[in-house]
Amino acid sequence: MFLALREFRHAKMRYALITLVIAMVASLVFILSALANGLAAGSSEAVEAIHADRFAVATGSEYSLDRSRISPETAQAIVAANGVSDAQPFTTVVGSVHKLDETELIGVSVIGVTPDTFLEPGVVSGESLRDRPDGIVIDQSLANRGVKIGDTLIFEPGGIGLAVVGITDGHQYRLAPTLFVSLDEIANLQPDLDGNVSAVAIRGENLDTLPDHVDGIQMASARDIVEHLPGYTEQNMTLTLIQLFLVVIAALVIAAFFFILTLQKMQELGVMKALGATTWVLARALMIQSLILAAIGILIGIVVGDSLWYAAEGVVPYKVQWQQMLTYSALLLLVAAVGTLLSLIRIARVDPLDAINRAN
Amino acid sequence: MMTPILSLNQVRRDYGDGAARITALHNATFEVYAGELIALVGPSGSGKSTLLSIAGALLQPSSGEVRLAGDTIGNLDNAARTRLRLERIGFIFQASNLISFLTGREQVQWIGKLLGLPDDEANQRGDRLLEELGMTRRANHYPQEMSGGERQRIAIARALMNEPELILADEPTASLDGARGRQVVELLATEVHSRNTAGILVTHDERLIDVCDRVLRIADGQVIEI
Numbered sequence: 001m002f003l004a005l006r007e008f009r010h011a012k013m014r015y016a017l018i019t020l021v022i023a024m025v026a027s028l029v030f031i032l033s034a035l036a037n038g039l040a041a042g043s044s045e046a047v048e049a050i051h052a053d054r055f056a057v058a059t060g061s062e063y064s065l066d067r068s069r070i071s072p073e074t075a076q077a078i079v080a081a082n083g084v085s086d087a088q089p090f091t092t093v094v095g096s097v098h099k100l101d102e103t104e105l106i107g108v109s110v111i112g113v114t115p116d117t118f119l120e121p122g123v124v125s126g127e128s129l130r131d132r133p134d135g136i137v138i139d140q141s142l143a144n145r146g147v148k149i150g151d152t153l154i155f156e157p158g159g160i161g162l163a164v165v166g167i168t169d170g171h172q173y174r175l176a177p178t179l180f181v182s183l184d185e186i187a188n189l190q191p192d193l194d195g196n197v198s199a200v201a202i203r204g205e206n207l208d209t210l211p212d213h214v215d216g217i218q219m220a221s222a223r224d225i226v227e228h229l230p231g232y233t234e235q236n237m238t239l240t241l242i243q244l245f246l247v248v249i250a251a252l253v254i255a256a257f258f259f260i261l262t263l264q265k266m267q268e269l270g271v272m273k274a275l276g277a278t279t280w281v282l283a284r285a286l287m288i289q290s291l292i293l294a295a296i297g298i299l300i301g302i303v304v305g306d307s308l309w310y311a312a313e314g315v316v317p318y319k320v321q322w323q324q325m326l327t328y329s330a331l332l333l334l335v336a337a338v339g340t341l342l343s344l345i346r347i348a349r350v351d352p353l354d355a356i357n358r359a360n
Numbered sequence: 361m362m363t364p365i366l367s368l369n370q371v372r373r374d375y376g377d378g379a380a381r382i383t384a385l386h387n388a389t390f391e392v393y394a395g396e397l398i399a400l401v402g403p404s405g406s407g408k409s410t411l412l413s414i415a416g417a418l419l420q421p422s423s424g425e426v427r428l429a430g431d432t433i434g435n436l437d438n439a440a441r442t443r444l445r446l447e448r449i450g451f452i453f454q455a456s457n458l459i460s461f462l463t464g465r466e467q468v469q470w471i472g473k474l475l476g477l478p479d480d481e482a483n484q485r486g487d488r489l490l491e492e493l494g495m496t497r498r499a500n501h502y503p504q505e506m507s508g509g510e511r512q513r514i515a516i517a518r519a520l521m522n523e524p525e526l527i528l529a530d531e532p533t534a535s536l537d538g539a540r541g542r543q544v545v546e547l548l549a550t551e552v553h554s555r556n557t558a559g560i561l562v563t564h565d566e567r568l569i570d571v572c573d574r575v576l577r578i579a580d581g582q583v584i585e586i
Contacts, residue, residue, distance in 0.1 A: 002466075002473050010461035010502070271457050274418060275518075276446020276474055278439070352442075353418050355453055356409050356530055 003285040004292070018257050019293050019300075022336075025250045026301025029243050029328050030320075034305055036239040037324070038317030039175065044226035046111065046139075046173035050119060052201035055225060056087075056210065056217040063220045063228035065092045069196045070217065077214045084204040088117045089197035091183065092173070093190050097153040105156060106145060109173040112186025112197075119201055121180050125149065126166030133182040135165030142177035143167050144314045153179070155189050174229060175317065243328075250294075250332055255339035258290060262343040269347060270354030283344045287337065294336030298329045363430050364391035365525050365558035366415055371424030371434075373410050384410040387424065388583040390576060392526070397552045397559040399569040402578035408562050409530070411578060415560060416449055416528045417441040429525050446474055450519030450557075452529040452548070457515060458503040464514045465490065465499040471521040489517040493547065509540040516548055520555070527552060527559040533568065545571050 008015050047065075056078055061068035075089045091112040096105040113119035115129040121137055122128070126149040129137055138147055147153065147164060154161045162185065171178045187193055199220075202210075208219050227233050262269070269282060302325060312318035373385040384407045392398050402408050413419035414426060417433050418441070426434035433444060445451070458467055468489060472482025490499045493513045503511055512532050519527055529548060533541030545561065545568050552559040561572060569575050575586045 002470060006466060007461045268459055271453060272459065273442070274416070274445065274451055274453070275471065276442055276522075278442055281474065352445075353413055355451070355457065356413055356416075356418065 001288060003282075004288040007285070007289065008292075015289075015293060018253070019297050021253055022250060022294055022297025022332075023300035023304070025246055025253065026298045026329075026332055027304040028301075029246045029250075029332070030301050030305030030325060031308060032239055032243050032246070033324055033328060034309065034318050034320045035316070036236060036243075037319035037321055038312075039235060039239075040226075040232070041170075041319050042141075042172040042175040042317040043229055043232050044173070044222075046109070046171040046178045047222050047225050049121070049171055050201050050222065052118075052203060052222070054202045054204075054207040054210075055220045055222070056200040056202060056214070057198075057220050057225075059211075059216055059218050061218075063224045065198045065225060066094065068198050069193075070198070070200060072195050072197075074214060074216055075197060075200055078200050078202065078210065078217070081210055081213050083206040083210070084202055086118060086203040087200050088114055088119045089183070089200045090114075090119055091186050091190075091193065091196075091198045093186060094174075094176075095189070096156045097179070098156065099147065100152040100154060100161065106142065107176045108142065108179050109176050110155070110179045110181060110186060110189065111173070112181050112183045114183050118203070121168040121171055123166035124169050126164075128166055129180060129182055132165040134162070134185065135181075136162045137166040137168050137180040138164055139171040139177045139179070140167060140169040141172050141314075142179070145177070158189055160189055247328075247331055247335055251335035251339045253339075254290060254294065254336050255342055258286060258340050258343040259346070262286070262346050266346070266350060267354060269350040270352055273350055273352035274355035279348045279350075282347050282350075286340055286343055286347065290336050290340040291333060294333050298332050302329070362393060364393050364427075365429055366392040366560075367425075367427045368415070369425040369427075371414060371421045371426060373407075373414060373419070374422045384581055385414070385421075385583075386581040388578075388581075390583055390585060392558040392560060394525075394558055395553060395556045396573040397549050397561060397571070399572035399575045400560055400562045400578060401564060401566060401569065401575060403564065406578045407581040408578055410581075411583070412528055412530055412560065412562050415526070416451060417444050446471075447522055448525050450522060450524035450527040452512065452515045452519050452527070452532045454531050454534045458511055458518075460503060463500050463502055464495055464506070464510075464517075467503075467514055467518050468521050471518055475522055486517070486521060489520050490514075492551075493517050507540075508536045509544060512536070512544045513547065516544070516551065520551060523555075525557060527557055529559065529561045531562055531564070533563065533565060538565075538567065541565065542568060542571070 057063060057068040058070055078084060079087045093110045095110055096107050098105050115133045120129050123137055136153060149164050151164045152161045153164060210219060211217050272282060306320055309318055309320045368388050368390055371385060371388045375382045375384055388411060400408055414421050421434050428448060462470060465486060468486035469482050472486060490496050493516055495513050498506060498510055532544055549571050577584050577586055
């Protein structure tokens with residue numbers, strides 16, 4: 001610590017600048033992962049909130065709830081099949097709503113469920129569909145846009161109006177707010193369903209053999225459905241790739257910084273070795289410096305990433321996950337250590353004789 | 361008879377192999393006793409640096425025997441030589457040999473740290489040395505804020521910090537004017553005498569040799585005592 005800290009003190013500006021660069025890279029890593037989390041949650045949380053073991057979707061739908069159509073007979077066959085303890089059909093529809101007295105359209109996903117089943121969302125305020133099967137339960141994300149309990153929302157196309165009776169939370173789907181209505185109401189909103197539903201959420205055992213007994217369906221997990229949402233996988237891959245590049249950049253920045261600094265200090269390091277400093281003492285000082293700078297940079301990154309969470313609330317899909325933040329912090333610390341290895345090799349090769357032979 | 365602090369017996373150092381082999385040092389034999397400061401003079405390229413490096417356990421001889429206070433040091437491994445330099449030898453190099461990011465006091469304290477001395481003992485010993493060398497007032501300055509003479513005083517204090525048996529000074533006056541150079545060497549001689557350590561001063565400035573107790577001249581790798 002003696003050498004490491006005194007060198008910081010002597011060249012504050014230099015070390016402050018490199019810390020700033022690390023802080024910015026760390027901030028970007030944290031912001032991007034929070035953004036990726038936010039986008040992922042906004043795309044999929046409604047599906048993941050359904051605690052089903054499996055979903056039955058129509059064959060050929062490629063796990064898309066929008067393309068899947070299951071007839072009432074098939075749904076009945078699933079309910080009656082072996083191993084199924086509970087099966088609830090539901091329907092998803094894409095549409096828009098506007099408030100009765102306004103014309104601004106809001107894109108939404110409408111999910112039709114049977115009230116008083118495991119599909120029915122819990123409410124954080126107002127009444128549930130169980131009590132008001134003729135109403136709408138809206139997601140908090142729609143409430144954040146000014147829709148209140150008691151408002152009437154008009155569905156487009158169709159022009160049918162329904163009253164908001166309750167608010168649920170954590171139910172976005174495809175980055176749009178979700179509205180929950182009863183299966184009966186969704187049949188009114190979307191007459192061309194002809195009594196079909198999108199899919200059946202199933203609880204039970206040995207469900208993967210179900211398609212052998214019921215024609216025209218395939219089994220999907222929540223993950224399958226989410227990963228087949230248009231663009232979902234690609235979006236996550238892109239963001240993950242950018243984050244990995246940032247981690248590599250952090251490693252290179254730290255490596256280059258300490259390497260150049262070490263090259264500049266070769267003669268001084270020679271003197272120190274001649275005076276009796278071991279490679280270990282000098283290497284430890286460098287490693288401590290690198291880890292301290294990285295730790296400070298990461299802490300700043302955490303503060304930045306976290307404060308944006310409050311700033312971004314309701315504006316940008318943004319979700320901080322502490323465990324993930326810790327993982328990325330550990331990764332950045334690790335690359336800081338790895339980045340100094342090149343410099344450590346140089347330090348090991350410094351010959352104390354250079355203290356005397358510097359003229360040559 | 362008194363054991364010499366440094367004794368070289370038929371020490372030879374070659375660089376390179378076969379036809380390209382250059383002998384930098386031919387069968388050097390001499391002894392340095394406690395309490396004496398030896399001047400080692402000679403033109404550049406004469407083997408002064410090689411001799412100093414071998415005496416300071418920075419370089420191993422190709423053949424011959426090197427002893428520090430009776431202990432053979434010519435064949436030690438790297439780690440043992442590093443340890444030996446830290447504990448038993450004091451080095452003073454040319455002008456720019458202080459560590460740029462440590463203040464005068466910290467240069468000295470750092471040796472105490474390396475030795476594993478308790479902090480207050482290291483601080484006390486360091487401050488005493490700085491006072492002895494008249495550097496107390498300048499102790500909190502960085503090397504680049506000091507004059508050449510002040511830097512070398514700090515370097516002397518640093519070299520004395522481990523209470524060495526042998527002090528090796530490699531052209532410590534190289535970047536100083538005559539008067540200041542002489543002051544530094546006189547200070548060094550005073551310390552060597554008062555502490556009863558052995559010292560070797562490498563210099564090409566013949567005007568300084570009267571400060572020293574004996575003079576060794578080296579030319580083409582041959583050491584002659586005058």
